[in-house]
Amino acid sequence: MTDLTFDDLTTLNVTIDNHIAHIQLCRPDQLNSMIPEFWLELPAVVRKIDDHAAARVIVISSTGKHFSAGMDLSVFMQMGKDFSGEPARRAEKMRRSVLELQDSFNALESIRIPVLAALQGGVIGGAVDMVCAADSRYCTEDTFFTIKETELGMTADVGTLQRLPHLIPQGLIRELAYTGRNWSAQEAMAQGFVNQVYADQEAMLSAVMKIAAKIAMNSPMAVAGCKEMINYSRDHSVQDSLNYMATWQAGMFQMPDIQEAMAAQQQKRLPSYEALRDKRSMMSANKKA
Structure with missing residues (x-):
């Protein structure tokens, strides 16, 4: 079934062809930052594709110079407004808010079909949380990864610290988390975080779509x-x-x-x-x- 419609999406473009669903982050002028709509749209889209058995593999890519700058400032500002009132109730609401954000990326892992992430430029903060939940990752030579939350005075809370230790050595994840430094495409490939590095986005998407097609044939x-x-x-x-x-x-x-x-x-x-x-x-x- 490939006649699904994905209307009224603010942050994503979705196409399905030959059993491959292609989801693109589509706010390049805003560096594809993750505004509140994104956290609702992404899980809804991937679960809709899975629920309807509309594709056999999902490719997630992005538009513009950077894959994603991560959590948008508007989300932090909304959370900041919640820091008032009786402490226990405030904390309980905060916990539910974090669980809701985590669920947006849990969807990539819990659906029945593989998810391939095709990355370029900056993969920052929440974007690292996101791609850690994908089945496989591919990137361009200019890609860099940053666990940005540490530099912002908080602990990453949407999946990076839970999934990345299963993907790269303990010493490296600790260094990246403690320092918040940029992690290059070449280093990420050497440590096994990404499957392959490509010269540019066009070459990467061409190669990833071929991998997706091979998966869809099985x-x-x-x-x-x-x-x-x-x-x-x-x-x-x-x-x-x-x-x-x-x-x-x-x-x-x-x-x-x-x-x-x-x-x-x-x-x-x-x-x-x-x-x-x-x-x-x-x-x-x-x-x-």
Whole structure:
């Protein structure tokens, strides 16, 4: 299903073609800073794509010189207005606000389909939180990453400090967090944070779209299983992960996609797989009943 509409978006442009959803941050004159609308639009868009099984892979890129300058000043100003009143209630509201912001990027990790981030220029503050939740990252030679929150007198709170230690060495994440220094594309690749560095955005997007197309050619069930298992194994022991894998296979290991893959290889053609089921179908059926 690719006839979804994404109208009235303030911060994003969305297109879907050949099972690939392309989400672009589209406020280049404002350095794609993350205004309040962004924190609502991003999770809504990726969950809509996933719920409708409208694509098999998502590519997130940006427009302009920088990928994103991170949290917009307006969000900080709104939070500042909340620092009044009885302390316990003020703190409880702050906690819920942070959890809501975290959920915007949790969506990238919890959906069934892979998310590829294509980055250029500055990836600053909240933008680092965001791309840490993607499955894979690619960037241009001029890209730099900054855990900017430290220099602003606060601790990064939307995912960087929780996800980045699983992606790069402990000593490096601590240095980057404590200092807030710029981290170059070349260093990020050497440490395994990004998969590849490209000369410019055009070359990067061309290459990332080819990777996305390769992912989209595979069984969406097999790819969804890979994402589920890799995420689970990051947070659990090897034995727990093996047990979960066995349970998953007990239900998800079925023959149609395997037979189609083997037939396509023998017949030297591209495989054709059924899409994942629309996640809304059960609720829709209950509503009709």
